[in-house]
Amino acid sequence: MRPERDNELMQITEAALASAAARAGDQLACKPGCDACCHGAFAINALDASRLQMGFSLLEKEHPSLAATVRARAEAWIADNGAEFPGDTATGVLGTSDEDQDKFEDFANDPACPVLDPATGRCDLYAWRPMTCRVFGPPVRNEGDALGCCELCFVDAAPEQMLACEMHLPTALEEELLAETGDERQTVIAYALTRFRAR
Numbered sequence: 001m002r003p004e005r006d007n008e009l010m011q012i013t014e015a016a017l018a019s020a021a022a023r024a025g026d027q028l029a030c031k032p033g034c035d036a037c038c039h040g041a042f043a044i045n046a047l048d049a050s051r052l053q054m055g056f057s058l059l060e061k062e063h064p065s066l067a068a069t070v071r072a073r074a075e076a077w078i079a080d081n082g083a084e085f086p087g088d089t090a091t092g093v094l095g096t097s098d099e100d101q102d103k104f105e106d107f108a109n110d111p112a113c114p115v116l117d118p119a120t121g122r123c124d125l126y127a128w129r130p131m132t133c134r135v136f137g138p139p140v141r142n143e144g145d146a147l148g149c150c151e152l153c154f155v156d157a158a159p160e161q162m163l164a165c166e167m168h169l170p171t172a173l174e175e176e177l178l179a180e181t182g183d184e185r186q187t188v189i190a191y192a193l194t195r196f197r198a199r
Helices: 003-027 046-061 064-084 100-106 130-135 159-164 169-179
Strands: none
Touching: 003 046, 003 130, 003 169, 046 064, 046 130, 046 169
């Protein structure tokens, strides 16, 4: 992955988030320390994994004690949940069979993300967080083209209010950059920090 292209993707995403947040106003409940979305495993792609690894390497250089704490949380997460991981536990690569995909629906839905600081409710690798984390909160389109948002946001909003605050994602650019990597594998955050190696 070329870092400058990923930086472009992140800048476009942050601008889209800022625009959606400005339109949403008080309907968007997201704020520092709100960590409801930081629980439960979700798949991340090779771009996300590479970005996390770059951020973690920087954390190891600048704040080694914090990096050690994050790594320990990731290893503890794997120790607690790895036995049920629907994929290769040695590499952290998620399985692609229908059975694996079905198992992932019920996999580790409650544990906290290992990058979440339980004392502050903040992300220790926030600047390098995956795309899913960056777009969670405002109304966004899912793969079925339905509009959804965080359950804590837009609680009393009418459908037209949600539509007016939709966050438009740079999906085409993300897919282009992912294609450039030639890496279609997926993993989860704990494995990205410990075992998965982006190509």
